[in-house]
Amino acid sequence: MIKRNAHLEILLRRLRENPVVGLLGPRQVGKTTLAGQVAARWRGPTRRFDFEDERDLDRLAAPARALEALRGLVILDEVQRRPDIFAALRVLADRRPLPARFLILGSASPDLLKQSSESLAGRISYHELPGFSLAEVGPSAWKRLWLRGGFPRSFLAPGEAASRRWRRDLVKTYLERELPGLDFSVPAGTMRRFWTMLAHAHGQVWNSAEFARSFGVSDKTVRGYLDVLSDTYMARLLRPWHENLSKRQVKSPKAYFRDSGIFHQLSGIEGYAQLQTHPRCGASWEGFAIEQTIQLTGAWDEQCHFWATHQGAELDLLIVRGRGRVGFEFKYGRAPGLTPSMRAALKDLGLDRLWVVHAGDERYSLGARVEAVPLTGLAQALRAPGRGG
Ligand SMILES: Nc1ncnc2c1ncn2[C@@H]1O[C@H](COP(=O)(O)OP(=O)(O)OP(=O)(O)O)[C@@H](O)[C@H]1O
Ligand SMILES: [Mg+2]
Incomplete structure (x- = not known):
């Protein structure tokens, strides 16, 4: 494994500061792997969903209700497949005190997911993951x-x-x-x-x-x-x-x-x-x-x-x-x-x-x-x- 500590630290810091963090980058660059490392460092419960997995799509058919009960860190992988998730996250990100933080992963820029990503304005911090440096x-x-x-x-x-x-x-x-x-x-x-x-x-x-x-x-x-x-x-x-x-x-x-x-x-x-x-x-x-x-x-x-x-x-x-x-x-x-x-x-x-x-x-x-x-x-x-x- 090549260590990507700088990116790991940035993500952990952003997650302390924001209810939602977006980890974006091209296909196959290592987003899911890095999110796994974030979860390993997280103190408290973590849960991961993958929108390329049919079962997770079913579980999150009504996303706001399904995600509401979760505590700790929730990772949502391949969000470009379910852009409507952003609207649900908006409600969840505005709860106080915050019961859960979200790390969302995707391989398309916020511009491409425009309408949907706009609903999270002010609540999300994006980090781009490039190839190895x-x-x-x-x-x-x-x-x-x-x-x-x-x-x-x-x-x-x-x-x-x-x-x-x-x-x-x-x-x-x-x-x-x-x-x-x-x-x-x-x-x-x-x-x-x-x-x-x-x-x-x-x-x-x-x-x-x-x-x-x-x-x-x-x-x-x-x-x-x-x-x-x-x-x-x-x-x-x-x-x-x-x-x-x-x-x-x-x-x-x-x-x-x-x-x-x-x-x-x-x-x-x-x-x-x-x-x-x-x-x-x-x-x-x-x-x-x-x-x-x-x-x-x-x-x-x-x-x-x-x-x-x-x-x-x-x-x-x-x-x-x-x-x-x-x-x-x-x-x-x-x-x-x-x-x-x-x-x-x-x-x-x-x-x-x-x-x-x-x-x-x-x-x-x-x-x-x-x-x-x-x-x-x-x-x-x-x-x-x-x-x-
Ligand atoms: N830091 C690393 N060191 C070594 N191999 C890595 C590292 N990060 C990722 N890989 C390998 O690269 C491949 C792609 O990683 P990963 O699935 O995490 O990427 P991804 O960005 O989530 O891809 P996708 O967009 O297709 O979901 C995997 O085989 C993984 O094991
Ligand atoms: Mg992935």
Whole structure:
């Protein structure tokens, strides 16, 4: 077992502070396993229901009445199958004193479950569970984590071929079972073609028109395909940052695969040697590094942006928290230097700090507020930033 203590502690804390906690993440990322660990640490009675189990569906046919008598911690798994449960939870969450707290698990975002999740506004705290992080598997396993991605069974598979088979099956199940279960009616074959084409556009500014042309549908329809991948935690849409400047800036989001292993699967990249000579190697590493960085900083999706001007200045990741602005550039090289684009980002965006994250081993200063740092050393660097200069 790979320990996921940081997530475990966050969940326990959130459960002390909120009547309902939502643990969300892609299929197979380890939600049920982690919820089991929460239950093991819980002092008092716990009870679990799974909405993919017919018997539990029967037991909770009248959810408010069935759940009312329970005490302690109640875990409700696969809530995306019963979105109406949210309305029942609202009543249960408003009881005082609180006889029970609820940990609900699902693989679809609150946006996708919109009307239903709105009924819990102010009573629920969401936590997203991503794939394994560098901190969890240990920085020395970074190449394996990059190649195979962070789904537990892909990362831990007994060999490369087994890992690929597992990812191939995950993609298939996702297309054939998961999406139809969410009332998403696009045929699996069309979605597979879209997802594969998205691999070519991984890390690029999203261009609806181009996708719409190849699929012979409207811009809005292809954007719907992208949104469902994003709402099920398979894709990440990075928002464009717009600064009040005279320069023209890019206004569309960038699209990334969240998991590098799934990216490799849909790009036909099978092994590490092939990855390193592949034309999309740099894009793959950048996507991997961005996910790891976002996890390390604990930033919310709404705080994460990229920035690009039509004159060519850009910043891969900008994290904005209140008045604080931290920039990240990702370079799949070993000893990057300061570029004119980085200088423009520092000045135009007024960054507090710029991290140039690379695939080498050395950490060094690139000037005032700018440091180059290996991805494997980023956690340490963020805890103790150098003075620069
Ligand atoms: N921390 C871990 N270390 C090792 N293996 C893990 C870990 N977490 C999960 N796994 C394994 O990964 C697989 C998926 O885990 P789990 O069923 O908890 O995921 P899930 O997110 O609930 O999936 P689903 O969305 O399909 O219900 C299981 O085989 C589980 O044993
Ligand atoms: Mg599960």
